[in-house]
Amino acid sequence: MLPLGPPSSWCRHPSGAGFLLFGSPIPFRDLFNQNLTVKAAEKRLLRWIARVEAMPFKALKSFVNTLRNWWQQILNYFDGRFNNGFAEGVNLKIKMLNRRGYGYRNFNSFRLHVLVAFDPISR
Numbered sequence: 622m623l624p625l626g627p628p629s630s631w632c633r634h635p636s637g638a639g640f641l642l643f644g645s646p647i648p649f650r651d652l653f654n655q656n657l658t659v660k661a662a663e664k665r666l667l668r669w670i671a672r673v674e675a676m677p678f679k680a681l682k683s684f685v686n687t688l689r690n691w692w693q694q695i696l697n698y699f700d701g702r703f704n705n706g707f708a709e710g711v712n713l714k715i716k717m718l719n720r721r722g723y724g725y726r727n728f729n730s731f732r733l734h735v736l737v738a739f740d741p742i743s744r
Contacts, residue, residue, distance in 0.1 A: 653698065662699040714738060 652665055670688065673681045688695060698704065718734055725731040 657699055659696050659699045663696055666695070711739075 649669060652662065652669070657665065666688070670685050673685050715735055718738055719725075719731065722731065722734060725734070
């Protein structure tokens with residue numbers, strides 16, 4: 622059972638899932654912030670997965686299944702450290718413009734709003 626309180630307090634509770642994700646000696650997110658080779662990353666991810674599988678949390682086991690389904694793609698990140706963060710940011714900004722506009726009269730009007738939002742001179 623997870624402790625009561627915000628997720629930031631979970632890291633103090635060694636038996637909670639939050640501890641394994643955020644406060645363990647090898648937090649999951651930190652694996653991706655380290656400069657690891659593909660083999661070293663695979664070894665650490667497998668060790669992390671073994672620890673998760675020993676826990677009774679269904680959500681984490683579902684997450685492990687997702688990791689396994691995308692295993693090679695996840696390990697490819699450690700080969701070149703490329704990701705699609707920039708493209709995701711652009712898509713989010715365009716979606717926010719569309720929401721904020723509550724619909725546009727025509728596509729050309731929407732297009733102009735997008736172009737102005739990404740124009741470095743207009744900021």
